[in-house]
Amino acid sequence: MPKKYWLMKCEPEAYTIERLEKDGVCGWEGVRNYQARNFMRDQMQVGDGVLFYHSSCDVPGVAGIAEVATAAYPDPTQFDPQSDYFDAGSKRDEPRWVLVDVKYRRKLKRTITLAELKGRKELKDMVLLRPGNRLSVSPVTKADWEHILELE
Secondary structure, three states: OOOOEEEEEEOOOOOOHHHHHHHOEEEOOOOOOHHHHHHHHHHOOOOOEEEEEEOOOOOOEEEEEEEEOOOOEEOHHHHOOOOOOOOOOOEOOEOOOEEOEEEEEEEEEEEEEHHHHHOOHHHOOOHHHOOOOOOOEEEEOHHHHHHHHHHO
């Protein structure tokens, strides 16, 4: 049983649950928000549950389940000048950004859409649904996790 639960957003044009299924494991690179970074660095643990969320697309929503596969470690893209995620201010001896590896568990039988999530009073306090929230990594309560999976 996972210790904690998370929602991790990714735009399908960048990476999908189908791609994670094929790859098995991937590094969740490119997070450039301090709060999301802090969740990965300070709170995520191997075995934590992950709701894989497709964002910024025609039908955003929870598309699959993954789990945290590694502790946080420096995101190598911050040091690569050719990367969209390059950060000239980050130093190798004091990296600013981290990532965790996530491991595929399964696709959902259907995508649980953002509209559907917003329509559930049981999920009204979910971080994802708070006005102005744009975090790519956010905590999910056990109750919200279970409710979302029941919607499947």
